[in-house]
Amino acid sequence: MAHNQFELLRQRRFLPYFVVQALGAFNDNVYRQAIIGLLFFMGVTPEQRTLYTNLAPALFILPYFLFSGLAGQIAERLEKQKLIRITTAMEIGIMSVAGIGFLLQSMPLLLLALFATGLQSTLFGPVKYSILPSVLKPEELTGGNGLVEMGTSLSILLGMIAGGLIFVLAGQYGPVTAASAIVLLAVTGNLVARAIPRVEASAPDLKIHWNPFPESLRVLRLARRQLAVRNAILGISWFWFVGTVLTAQLPTYAERFLGGGQTLYLFCFVLFSVGTGVGSLLCEKLSRRTVEIGLVPLGAIGMTVFCVDLYFAQPQAATQAGLTVREFVAGGNWRVVMDLTGIGLFAGLFIVPLFALVQSRTPKAELSRVIAGVNIQNAGFIVLAAGLGIALQLGPVNILGITVPLPALSIPEIFLALGIANALVAIFIFSLVPEFFLRFLAWIYVSLFYRLRIRGVEDNVPDEGPALLVCNHVSYMDPLVISGAVPRPIRFVMYYRIFNIPGLRWVFRAYRAIPIAGAREDPAVLEAAFEAIDRALAEGELVCIFPEGALTRDGEIAPFKPGVEKILARRPVPVVPMALTGLWASMWSRRDSRLGRLRVPRRLRAPVQLIAAPPVPGESASAASLEAQVRALRGDRP
Known part of the structure; x- marks a missing residue:
């Protein structure tokens, strides 16, 4: 597992894929800019050049509207490395036709190849992004996507520059140079694609519907479900x-x-x-x-x-x-x-x-089709942006x-x-979706006041499937710290009186927190909480509870209550013991009086640590054993 996004560039599970998608973006832009260079080389009129600059983007983007629905289905059905080999082989054929167009100086042939390039990009689009969750761990997704977006941006830029310079530097040999360059880049991409490890199909039994129009509507609906x-x-x-x-x-x-x-x-x-x-x-x-x-x-x-x-x-x-x-x-x-x-x-x-x-x-069995829906919507927004940009000036x-x-x-x-x-x-x-803005505020708070160190979370919190997280409860900010350290969304169980505070209830609802009460306070709320926890675990989610039942009053860990055993008796999922340290001195703990909690912390960027142990089978976990593990993780650091 990579602990730095750049380490992914040294690993076979990511590097060949990264090179292939970057080469594809680079070659597309070399080709498109070289066509503009050919127009100047041929001495066509400015009106003819204007016609191309308006026609070319439309030809390239049209396949996204027509064939994205089919592309999403194919990306689900086929083994992904095989599909990448197929699309890069298509690129060799398309660029060979384009190369003939350069040699013959035939704009109709070049525009036909440009449409085919759009079709090839349409087929590659769903697998480009749907392959990442299959080869990267959840905590690597942000770094991997960052590398892909960086590679795409720079490849587009360098491709535009290289394509624009071909006819400037090669002079009379421009058509031959352009033809050779795009074919050589396509062949290189196909050779690199063969080094991508095998990635199994996400839905090998999916029945493909070949009518592109209803399927396009279907993938758009699929993309809007959550x-x-x-x-x-x-x-x-x-x-x-x-x-x-x-x-x-x-x-x-x-x-x-x-x-x-x-x-x-x-x-x-x-x-x-x-x-x-x-x-x-x-x-x-x-x-x-x-x-x-x-x-x-x-x-x-x-x-x-x-x-x-x-x-x-x-x-x-x-x-x-x-x-x-x-x-x-x-x-x-x-x-x-x-x-x-x-x-x-x-x-x-x-x-x-x-x-x-x-x-x-997004479920892996649907991700390629959802990405196909993304591509259709993106194409629509691009066309709208181009038209609106022109219209607003007229x-x-x-x-x-x-x-x-x-x-x-x-x-x-x-x-x-x-x-x-x-x-x-x-x-x-x-x-x-208030979750976006609430996470923004939480991110600012944690980044400003704490230096968060994370140990064991990447290795011990399951990448998928249900799990119960149990942790000591030090401050009101504990959920923010934990959710900032765990890559997956978490359902937190919280005291119902806090959940129902006027003005804050919508925040907790947006976070999908689960309110709970003591058995003597409100048995109905307690039973509803257990039902909600069980339902969340049944749906494969992470649920976090604080088994002490309240914030610590002295910095020490209080005995764990037996509610955790009742949860596991219903559904014995893996349990991940976790421990927080460094938060006892914060303004949101009970170390000081209520008024004292409002003071600025003694140390900005105070060191805080979240430690996770390997999962414990739900069948053998008990409140006492989990308490002992959390105590051992925390040690004597309150």
Whole structure:
């Protein structure tokens, strides 16, 4: 198991897959930019070049609408390494046709191959993301997705640069160079794909429905079944919307408002792409190797702030022209540089946890089809973003005799509108699923006040299936610390009077906490709690209880109550003993008076530790034995 995301790049279970998907993204963009180079090489008119730049994206994205439903089914049915070999072999054939198109300088043949490239990408898309939960542990998902997003961003960037330089550097040999490059890259991808270990099919008995249209609707419904997953997918599609609107404006923005040209446009694109890559890589460190959806609001806030500031950085048209990158930077335009990099960085923080959430909370037998649904929705948002970006610059338009009163916005005003729209969409998503925002607040609190050290959680908390977590109870912040250390979602059992505190009840309900009462206080609430715990375990969830029944009053561990035995008598699932240390001195323990708890802790970034022992069979676990194990884990560190 990798303890650092970069260690995955030395392991066969991840490295060949990472190289294949990066090569695919690189080759796609080399090909598309080389076609533009060929148009200049052939000396076609600007009108013909404009026709291509509008037609090519439509041809590439059309297969996502038509065939994603089929692609999701195929990705479930076939062994995944075999499917990757098939799609990379398809790429060899497609790029061979494209190579002939370059040699013959035939645009119809190149556009046909471009459509086929979109089809190949459609087939590869579901397996690209659904393979990760099969080869990575839950605590590696965020880091693995961060590497994939970083690799994709940089591959797109480098592919655009390499494809754009082919005809510049090769001159009269440009067509031969372009044909050779794309075929060689495709062959390399297929050879590397053969090193990917075998990954069994997630649903080998799935019956494939070949009619693409009803199947596309079916996978879209499948992707919307779970509320958190549905809204994570909405967030992913919104990421593509923002990225499309932003990057589509950069060529004209660099020329009209920054006073540069093609080179300065590429520099702007580099800033955004590198920022996205850095943000993607930061996710694992910031999330402490868990699927930390609390980073999503942070990413949304950052994207909004920098989009809005990009408007104020350069709201008026440039008074100069032909600036080089050096002249642009030397001219004190650091604010534009910061804004474009910041948008990319926070976009990386936004997208990676969303993909990790979809992968971690979707059944493996459905994940490829759900990813197919994601791709359909993404394609729709990309088309909408491209059309809206054009329409907002044209002003009022006439559609079938009806005038649509769209405002005529400048490009900086589009950036401002994008930032405002991003804030509104984020608020909408977080209002539907408060878990995102609540995790954000919890992440800020734990990161600000504690230095959390985790021992044994990765090895001892099951990656899937039910388990009961038992832990000593030191402070009111214990659930936040535990949920921040365990990659999987946890159902916490809590005292019903705290659960029912006015103003906080909605928070606990959003966390799906289970209220419990003492047998003498409210037997009905107690029985309902046991039923809810049993139901959660039956559905394969993690449930955490504090068997002491209350916060410690002296820093020591109180005797465990027999309720844990009643839970295991109903459903003898594995039990993971856990111990918290370092929280007794916090302001949320009972060390001080009620007023004293409101003081600032004596030490910011105080060291806190969560230790987990190997699971104990539920059939043999008892309250006394579990108490002894938790005491041993904690030692004499309150």
